[in-house]
Amino acid sequence: MRIQRIIGQGVQALNTNKVRTLFMMAGTIVGIAALTVIMAIGSGTEKKIMKRVEGFGPRALMLIAGGGKDLPPPDFNITTLRLDDADAVRNRVQGIEAISPVAFKSQMPIKVGGTQTQATVFAVDSDWHEAWDWYVTEGDPIAAEDVATLARVCVIGQTLSHDLFGNESPIGEYIHIQNVRFRVKGILKRRGTSPIGTDFDNRALIPLTTGMRRLFNQDHITYVRIKVRDLDQVESVKSQVRQLIHERHHITPPEEDDFRIVSAKGIGDLARGTSKTLSILLSALAGLSLIVGGVVLMNILLISVGERQKEIGLRRAVGATRKDILFQFLTESLAVTSIGMLVGSGLGAAITLILKQTTKVPVVLSWEPFALSLAFALLVGIFFGVQPARKAASLNPVETLR
Amino acid sequence: MIEVQGLEKTYSTGSVTTPVLKDINFRINDGEYVAIMGTSGTGKSTLMNILGCLDKPTGGSYRLDDTDVGSLDDDTLSHLRNRKVGFVFQQFHLLERATATRNVMLPLIYVEDYPEDAKKMAEKSLSSVGLADRMEYKPNELSGGQQQRVAIARALITEPEIILADEPTGNLDHKSGLEVMAIFKRLHQKGRTIILVTHEQAVADHAQRIIVLKDGKIAEDRRVEKQRDPDVELSTLAGGEDEQ
Ligand SMILES: Nc1ncnc2c1ncn2[C@@H]1O[C@H](COP(=O)(O)OP(=O)(O)OP(=O)(O)O)[C@@H](O)[C@H]1O
Ligand SMILES: [Mg+2]
Numbered sequence: 053m054r055i056q057r058i059i060g061q062g063v064q065a066l067n068t069n070k071v072r073t074l075f076m077m078a079g080t081i082v083g084i085a086a087l088t089v090i091m092a093i094g095s096g097t098e099k100k101i102m103k104r105v106e107g108f109g110p111r112a113l114m115l116i117a118g119g120g121k122d123l124p125p126p127d128f129n130i131t132t133l134r135l136d137d138a139d140a141v142r143n144r145v146q147g148i149e150a151i152s153p154v155a156f157k158s159q160m161p162i163k164v165g166g167t168q169t170q171a172t173v174f175a176v177d178s179d180w181h182e183a184w185d186w187y188v189t190e191g192d193p194i195a196a197e198d199v200a201t202l203a204r205v206c207v208i209g210q211t212l213s214h215d216l217f218g219n220e221s222p223i224g225e226y227i228h229i230q231n232v233r234f235r236v237k238g239i240l241k242r243r244g245t246s247p248i249g250t251d252f253d254n255r256a257l258i259p260l261t262t263g264m265r266r267l268f269n270q271d272h273i274t275y276v277r278i279k280v281r282d283l284d285q286v287e288s289v290k291s292q293v294r295q296l297i298h299e300r301h302h303i304t305p306p307e308e309d310d311f312r313i314v315s316a317k318g319i320g321d322l323a324r325g326t327s328k329t330l331s332i333l334l335s336a337l338a339g340l341s342l343i344v345g346g347v348v349l350m351n352i353l354l355i356s357v358g359e360r361q362k363e364i365g366l367r368r369a370v371g372a373t374r375k376d377i378l379f380q381f382l383t384e385s386l387a388v389t390s391i392g393m394l395v396g397s398g399l400g401a402a403i404t405l406i407l408k409q410t411t412k413v414p415v416v417l418s419w420e421p422f423a424l425s426l427a428f429a430l431l432v433g434i435f436f437g438v439q440p441a442r443k444a445a446s447l448n449p450v451e452t453l454r
Numbered sequence: 455m456i457e458v459q460g461l462e463k464t465y466s467t468g469s470v471t472t473p474v475l476k477d478i479n480f481r482i483n484d485g486e487y488v489a490i491m492g493t494s495g496t497g498k499s500t501l502m503n504i505l506g507c508l509d510k511p512t513g514g515s516y517r518l519d520d521t522d523v524g525s526l527d528d529d530t531l532s533h534l535r536n537r538k539v540g541f542v543f544q545q546f547h548l549l550e551r552a553t554a555t556r557n558v559m560l561p562l563i564y565v566e567d568y569p570e571d572a573k574k575m576a577e578k579s580l581s582s583v584g585l586a587d588r589m590e591y592k593p594n595e596l597s598g599g600q601q602q603r604v605a606i607a608r609a610l611i612t613e614p615e616i617i618l619a620d621e622p623t624g625n626l627d628h629k630s631g632l633e634v635m636a637i638f639k640r641l642h643q644k645g646r647t648i649i650l651v652t653h654e655q656a657v658a659d660h661a662q663r664i665i666v667l668k669d670g671k672i673a674e675d676r677r678v679e680k681q682r683d684p685d686v687e688l689s690t691l692a693g694g695e696d697e698q
Contacts, residue, residue, distance in 0.1 A: 061563060
């Protein structure tokens with residue numbers, strides 16, 4: 053077909069002047085490579101965020117003592133949140149499936165005989181297991197009766213169990229938390245580590261009452277874990293809780309809150325916020341390279357049209373129409389950006405794999421960046437190729453051949 | 455058949471108008487061998503570009519085989535050039551980076567039905583101008599005369615009725631020029647219409663008929679009494695060389 057022959061002419065021109073072609077291609081290569089890497093990091097980050105949201109529990113809310121917009125870890129020294137608050141939420145907020153007030157302290161000394169270690173101790177009620185979807189693998193969970201009787205029993209995490217008892221079963225054994233003796237009644241399922249490296253399994257659960265009165269000697273709690281019944285009620289529950297605590301703590305909105313409510317969505321948004329800076333930076337690099345590359349491509353093509361006036365005139369003399377010339381130069385531009393895109397995608401994929409191997413940056417390779425790159429490449433090729441092609445096509449053959 | 459009546463070409467740049475061709479009338483029958491002469495700047499190239507459908511007249515009419523060229527659009531003119539006309543230029547105008555064969559094949563890119571044996575055709579065309587042994591050479595590996603013969607082979611590949619040559623020997627030495635004229639002689643014998651632009655009487659005398667332009671008008675239109683024969687001259691040249 054005629055068009056195929058014309059395209060062939062465009063490709064041949066690129067092939068005969070490889071250095072020029074490489075210069076024209078450079079911007080597209082860098083731009084597309086950057087685009088590929090950004091998108092890989094973007095989906096990697098998103099995947100990590102989704103995992104965190106999943107870990108937090110999509111239907112979960114945390115009512116945490118202490119205000120502020122950031123997400124500092126709950127601070128057990130803040131005294132503003134009380135058990136009454138948790139009871140009020142339980143009784144007055146609609147749509148809650150499970151609710152569990154918690155008081156905790158980290159780095160509590162724990163020992164058995166001569167063995168000593170440190171762990172985080174959580175004072176919880178019997179609903180804790182359901183609120184966190186976190187149950188025992190062995191023995192019994194914290195029961196309502198334990199809370200009612202201020203029982204000195206505990207359920208321990210697998211790391212703590214291993215540190216204190218090695219491979220022996222700890223069930224029925226006694227441990228000392230500070231100076232208080234507790235009987236181990238259960239072992240929690242393994243949960244692993246948090247994204248920032250906290251070991252979830254280095255913990256002991258004790259009855260809420262025992263913890264507050266015997267061990268910590270305090271009447272405030274650190275946070276309340278709330279599990280909402282339906283996913284689409286999370287926001288409603290959140291605002292009900294906020295309003296209720298405002299009332300109870302006598303806070304009128306412009307005043308600063310002395311509590312905060314964290315949801316899975318909030319965690320996701322916050323994490324996205326921090327990864328945004330990097331992705332904006334890389335997007336800017338990609339966009340800039342594509343534009344600068346496009347401008348360079350256009351200018352080289354324009355110069356080339358100037359240099360090849362005689363060739364263009366000759367082609368017209370032997371029968372090329374204006375359209376034939378237009379297509380030939382558009383082909384050159386499009387071929388440059390398309391091949392640049394392939395090279396850029398390959399380069400981007402290679403950089404992504406290197407990032408994966410050598411850094412902790414989360415990355416996921418997929419076909420979407422490839423499709424987007426192709427679209428961008430064609431767009432840049434046409435946008436910046438059209439002017440030189442038009443110029444070439446509009447040349448007057450008589451004048452060029454003089 | 456070529457027929458021009460009251461042909462005019464006026465260039466206008468801004469307020470300045472330059473009349474180049476004024477009231478040109480002639481008719482060239484199929485198979486004629488015509489030289490267009492005149493001093494520099496009289497409009498020979500301008501006329502030739504119009505005859506080759508590369509440019510349009512600003513007045514009068516130009517009929518090429520019963521089509522009124524003046525009324526055709528740009529694309530149709532391109533097709534016409536592709537099918538009916540073969541150009542030969544003083545500066546050869548070859549693609550520097552392409553081989554002789556590729557150069558000769560160039561017009562075939564723009565034909566409607568691309569021939570299967572395009573390469574064979576190019577090779578045949580090159581052979582017909584005596585370049586069978588230079589097919590894969592690039593222009594910078596060829597002499598001026600050889601380059602001009604590649605250009606002629608290119609003009610011939612679409613088998614056009616008309617060959618338009620603008621100072622084809624202008625950049626060539628005497629012998630190479632004669633070789634080119636010998637090719638034209640053969641093409642003429644095969645029935646092609648040949649229109650040759652030159653300012654040299656000696657070159658024009660190879661044609662059957664000479665049209666002389668002066669101040670944009672036809673000053674003379676005459677038969678050549680004693681047509682020169684390039685083959686004879688080439689053989690005497692060869693003889694002369696033998697004697698030395
Ligand atoms: N685009 C243009 N604008 C204005 N004048 C032009 C243009 N092109 C050609 N001319 C004028 O037309 C006249 C004829 O030019 P043309 O090239 O046809 O001459 P020529 O007979 O081929 O001369 P030569 O023997 O030097 O090749 C010249 O005087 C030239 O200045
Ligand atoms: Mg001229």
